[in-house]
Amino acid sequence: MKRLLRVAAAVSATTLVLTACGSNSGASDDSDASASGVITADDCADPDAATAEITDTLKVGWTAATSGPLADAVGNVIEGMEARFAVANEAGGIDGVKLEVIVKDDAFNPERAKANVGELIQKDKVDVLDTFGSGQVDAIADDQNDACVPLLFAQASVPAYRDIENFPWTTEYLPSADVEMAVVVEGLKKQYPDGADVALAVNQTESGQGIADGFKKAAEGTNLKIVAEEPLTDPKTAASTLKASGAQVLVDAGVTTDCLALTQAIARVGWKPETVIQPSNCADGATLYEPAGDAADGQQILRWLKDPANDEFKDDQAVQEYLEQTEANGADSPTNSYTVNGWAIADLMVDNFTRAAASEDGLSRLSIMEAARTQDYQPPMFIDGIKFMMSPTQSYGILAFKPYTWDAAGTTFTPAGEVIDISSSYE
Incomplete structure (x- = not known):
C-alpha cells in the first residue's frame, strides 16, 4: 500500500478520471473495495478503532503552519473553523458529541507534518485530520491511511491525491489544479482568440508545481504559448526574467505567500502584463491585493466563497448570519477570506458528521x-450555484467558480461574469 501511495503522489497522470455519479450501496462482495468506492476497515492497522463509536468528543487534528509566513492565513482558517464548531456545540453538537480542534505547528514543513500526525493519532487520539499543503498530504499519507483516520478537506489541490484507490481515507478541499486551470485556460482563449504568450511563475512546492502542471496540460493544443517559466524562490528575480519574455499573460502558480510578493516584484521591475492570473488560494483582498496598490489592478481570480467584505453580498442572509455567529464566537477577523474558508470547511465537516451519526452504524x-464519499452539499457561504460534490468512486470536489477582477481604486473584487459550472463535463 505504501508503495502505491508514493507512486500515486509522484505521477501526474493519476488525475481525475471522472465518471457518472453513483451512490454508496454499503457492503460489497468486490474484493478490491477501494477501487469500487466502498470504504471498509479491512486493511486498517486497527479495524476496531476505525469502526468504534465516537462518544463525548470528536477531535479534529490539524497540522499546519502556525509559524512563518503562512501563519496569519492559517490562523484565520482555524479561527473560522473553531467559530463554526462553537455554533454546532451550542446547538448540542452531533447528537450530543462535542467538536474540538487540536492544532500542531509544522512550519509548512512536510516532515514536521508527518511527526505531528503521528502524535495526533497516537497521543491525542484524533478522529479526523486536516492539513495545509500538498507536500504535507504526501508526507502524512502512509501513516494516516494505514491508521484509517479520515483526512478531510485538505488544503491541497494536486490531482493525484484524488485517486481513491490509493488514498481511500483522504479528500481535498481546494479545487483540483487541473480543473481550475482548465477554467482559466478557457477564459484566456476567449480573451485572446488569436493566442497569447504566457509566462509562468512557479512555487517549487508540490502545490505550485501542481498548478503549473495543470495549466500546461490545459493549454496543450491551444494558441496559448508558454514562453518563459521561473521559480518563485526570489520573486524579484523571477519578475525580471519573466518580463524579458514579453509575455502578455502572467500566471502565478503559487501559494498564498506568493500572491502579494509577486505583484510587488513585477511593480518594482516596471512590468505590467496585460493579464495577471492569481490562483484561487489567493483570495483575501485586504491582505494580498490592497497593499500592492495600482500594481494589483485588474488581476484575475476564480472564487467560490462569498466575500463578507464585498458589497455584492451585503444583503445576503447567509453572510449576515455568518457575521453574527463568528463575532459571537470569538472570531477576530470575520471578513477575512481565510476565516470564511475555515468556517466553510467546518460546515462541510458538520454536514458529514451529522449524516454519519444518522447512519445505521452511528458516528465512527x-x-x-x-459520508465524505457521498457528499453533495452547498455550504451557505459558497456562492450560489457552487457546491461540494463527491461520489463513492470519484473525488469531484468543487467544479464551479465565479470569475472576479481586482479593482484597486475601489479596493474590492468585482464580478467578471457569471458562475462557470463545468460539472457536466465530468458526468
Missing part, C-alpha cells in the same frame, strides 16, 4: 469517511 471514523 468509518461512517464519517463513508
Whole structure:
C-alpha cells in the first residue's frame, strides 16, 4: 500500500478520471473495495478503532503552519473553523458529541507534518485530520491511511491525491489544479482568440508545481504559448526574467505567500502584463491585493466563497448570519477570506458528521469517511450555484467558480461574469 501511495503522489497522470455519479450501496462482495468506492476497515492497522463509536468528543487534528509566513492565513482558517464548531456545540453538537480542534505547528514543513500526525493519532487520539499543503498530504499519507483516520478537506489541490484507490481515507478541499486551470485556460482563449504568450511563475512546492502542471496540460493544443517559466524562490528575480519574455499573460502558480510578493516584484521591475492570473488560494483582498496598490489592478481570480467584505453580498442572509455567529464566537477577523474558508470547511465537516451519526452504524471514523464519499452539499457561504460534490468512486470536489477582477481604486473584487459550472463535463 505504501508503495502505491508514493507512486500515486509522484505521477501526474493519476488525475481525475471522472465518471457518472453513483451512490454508496454499503457492503460489497468486490474484493478490491477501494477501487469500487466502498470504504471498509479491512486493511486498517486497527479495524476496531476505525469502526468504534465516537462518544463525548470528536477531535479534529490539524497540522499546519502556525509559524512563518503562512501563519496569519492559517490562523484565520482555524479561527473560522473553531467559530463554526462553537455554533454546532451550542446547538448540542452531533447528537450530543462535542467538536474540538487540536492544532500542531509544522512550519509548512512536510516532515514536521508527518511527526505531528503521528502524535495526533497516537497521543491525542484524533478522529479526523486536516492539513495545509500538498507536500504535507504526501508526507502524512502512509501513516494516516494505514491508521484509517479520515483526512478531510485538505488544503491541497494536486490531482493525484484524488485517486481513491490509493488514498481511500483522504479528500481535498481546494479545487483540483487541473480543473481550475482548465477554467482559466478557457477564459484566456476567449480573451485572446488569436493566442497569447504566457509566462509562468512557479512555487517549487508540490502545490505550485501542481498548478503549473495543470495549466500546461490545459493549454496543450491551444494558441496559448508558454514562453518563459521561473521559480518563485526570489520573486524579484523571477519578475525580471519573466518580463524579458514579453509575455502578455502572467500566471502565478503559487501559494498564498506568493500572491502579494509577486505583484510587488513585477511593480518594482516596471512590468505590467496585460493579464495577471492569481490562483484561487489567493483570495483575501485586504491582505494580498490592497497593499500592492495600482500594481494589483485588474488581476484575475476564480472564487467560490462569498466575500463578507464585498458589497455584492451585503444583503445576503447567509453572510449576515455568518457575521453574527463568528463575532459571537470569538472570531477576530470575520471578513477575512481565510476565516470564511475555515468556517466553510467546518460546515462541510458538520454536514458529514451529522449524516454519519444518522447512519445505521452511528458516528465512527468509518461512517464519517463513508459520508465524505457521498457528499453533495452547498455550504451557505459558497456562492450560489457552487457546491461540494463527491461520489463513492470519484473525488469531484468543487467544479464551479465565479470569475472576479481586482479593482484597486475601489479596493474590492468585482464580478467578471457569471458562475462557470463545468460539472457536466465530468458526468
